[in-house]
Amino acid sequence: MTAVLLIGLPVLFALGVPIAFGLGLATTFALLWGGSVPLIVVAQRMFTSLDSFPIMAVLLFMLAGSIMDEGGMARRIIAFAAALLGQFRASLAMIAVGATMLISGVSGSGTADTAAVGSVMIPAMMKRGYEPRFVTAIQAAAGALGPIIPPSIIMVVLGSVTNTSIGQLFIGGIIPGLIIGGFLMGVCYVHARRGGAAYEATEQFSWGRVWTTFWQAIPGLGMAILILGGILTGVFTATESAVMGVVYGFVVGLWVYRELRVREIPRMLVEAACRSAIILIIIGTAGLFGWLVANLQIPTVVAKFLQDNSANWIVFMILVNALLLLLGMFMESIAVIIILMPILYPVAQTFGIDLLHFGVVVSVNLSIGLVTPPYGATLFVACSIAKMTIRDVTPALLPSLFVMIIAQALITFVPPLTTWLPRLFIP
Amino acid sequence: MSQALGLLRRAIALLIILMFAVLIVTVFYQVLGRYLFNAPPSWSEELARFLQVWIALLASALCIQQSMHLGVDYLLYAAPPRGRALLVILVHAMVTGFLLLLLVQGVKILDVAAVQTSPAMGINMWYAYLAVPVGAALMLLESLLKLGASLRALWTPA
Secondary structure (H helix, E strand, O other): OHHHHHHHHHHHHHHOOOHHHHHHHHHHHHHHHHOOOOOHHHHHHHHHHHOOOOOHHHHHHHHHHHHHHHOOHHHHHHHHHHHHHOOOOOHHHHHHHHHHHHHHOOOOOHHHHHHHHHHHHHHHHHHOOOOHHHHHHHHHHHHOOOOOOOOOHHHHHHHHHHOOOHHHHHHHOHHHHHHHHHHHHHHHHHHHHOOOHHHOOOOOOOHHHHHHHHHHHHHHHHHHHHHHHHHHOOOOOHHHHHHHHHHHHHHHHHHHOOOOOHHHHHHHHHHHHHHHHHHHHHHHHHHHHHHHHHHOOHHHHHHHHHHHOOOOHHHHHHHHHHHHHHHHHHOOHHHHHHHHHHHHHHHHHHOOOOHHHHHHHHHHHHHHOOOOOOOOHHHHHHHHHHOOOHHHHHHHHHHHHHHHHHHHHHHHHOOHHHHHHHHHHOO | OHHHHHHHHHHHHHHHHHHHHHHHHHHHHHHHHHHOOOOOOOOHHHHHHHHHHHHHHHHHHHHHHOOOOOOOOHHHHHOOHHHHHHHHHHHHHHHHHHHHHHHHHHHHHHHHHOOOEOOOOOOEHHHHHOHHHHHHHHHHHHHHHHHHHHHHHHHOOO
C-alpha cells in the first residue's frame, strides 16, 4: 500500500494530473490495493476536511486581498510608502519593497500583493529608466513577503493541516518578514550604485508630504491594524480577523474611498471563491492522503531511517530546507505543505524541534518558493505585468534569491527569531 | 446545449455569491455576538462551515471549466504535439474517473448522513453532505466536456 501511494503520487503529478485529483487518485489506488478500507472514506474525508473553521481564513483573506486592491487602499498605501522612501537612491525600487511589506499586512497572498504593487510600480520604474530585468525581479522577490508578513494563506493552510496555532505562526512571520524586507532593500541599494543617473532619488523628504499621504492612507492601513492587532491581542482568531478585514474593507471601499461599486461585489465574491477553491479542493482530497500516511506509519519509518543514519536536528533542518527549496522551484507551495507536512511534522517532533519554529521556517522557505523559477507564482505575475519572460528575468533574480536564502539560514539556526515574538503575545 | 450550460454556470455562480454573502454575515455576526452582546451564537460556526463545503465544491466545478486547477505541466510542454494531445486525454480521463468515484461514494454517504443531526443547528446532515455528490456531479460534467474537447482535438488535424 505504501509503495502504491508513494510511487503513484509522483507519477500522476508528472503526467500532469492536477494536484487535487492526483492526491485523490493515488490514495484511492492505495486503498483499492489494500482492499480493507471501504471507498466511502473518499467522500467522507472530502467533507470533513472542508468542514473546518480555521480553513475559512483562506476564503476570507483572498477576498480581503481583492478588496484592498480594488477599493483604493493599495494605491494610497503606495503613496505613503513613496513619501517615506522617496529620498533614497533607487527610491522607486525601495518603495516597491516597502509598499509590498505594508500591503502584506492586509493580504495573505503573495500573488495579490505582487499584482497590487507591481501594476503601479513596475511601469513607474521602467518609465524612469530602471533596468527592466531588475525591476521585474525585485517586484517578484518582494511578493514573497505577502505570505511571510501576517496574515498568510500559506500559514493558514500549514496551521490547519498540522493542528497548530495559526495566530502564533502569523506573529512568528513578523521578524523574518522584516529581515527579508531589509535585505531586499539592500539589494536595491547595491544594484543602484552601479546603475547611473536613472536611480537617483525621486524627491526630497518632507514631513508635510508624509503627513498628508499618511492621513489619506489611514483608512487603508487601518485594515492592517485591525487584522494584525486583533490577532496580536488574541481578540480574534485568524478566521475572525479575516472577516473583520473583509467587512471593514467593504465599508472603506464603498463609503470612505468610494472606489468600490456595489455591482462589482458579486464578481469579486465569485473570483475569490474560485481562487480559494483551487486550494480548498486540494485540502479536501489531501485529508484522505494525510489520514492514510498516518495510518501507514510513514513518518515513523522516515524518522527511524534518519536517526539510524545518526542525523541530528541540524542535519534534519538542512535536509528539509534543501528539499523544500527544490520542490518550491517546481511545485505550488501550498500543495507542498499539504502533501509533506503530515510526514515531516511528526519527524520534526521526534528530533525535539520546536514545532512553532519548524512551522515558520517551512512557511518562509515555501514563500521563497513563490519566487524561484521555473515555477514561481509571484514571478509569473511580475513577468506578466512587465511583459518579460521568466528566462530573461532569472539572472536578475539571483541577488534577491541569495539574500533570501541567507535570511532563511538565519531563521533556521536562530530559533528565537521566530519563536520569541509569538510566545510574547500568545503564551 | 451551450445555452443550457451557460445557464447552469450562472446558476452555480449565483449560488456561490449567495452562500459566500451569508457566510460573511454569519461569521461577522459571531464576532459581534461574542464581544458586543457577550452572547456568542451557537449555530453560526457550524452554518459557516457547511457553507464553506458547498462553496468550495461548487467553485471547484467553475475552476475545472476555466482550467484553473494547479498541476505540474513540464512533461506536457516537453512532449511532441501528438504525445501532448494523448497526454491531455489521459489526464482528463483520470480526473473524470476520480470524480465518478467521488460522485458514487458521495451518493452512498447521503444514506449515512440522513440519520445524523448536526450538533449545533439540529439540521439533518443530509443537507450538508449533499454538497459532495452535487459538487462531484458538476465537476464531472465539466471534466467530461474537457475530455470530449481533447478527444475532438485529436481527430481534427492540427
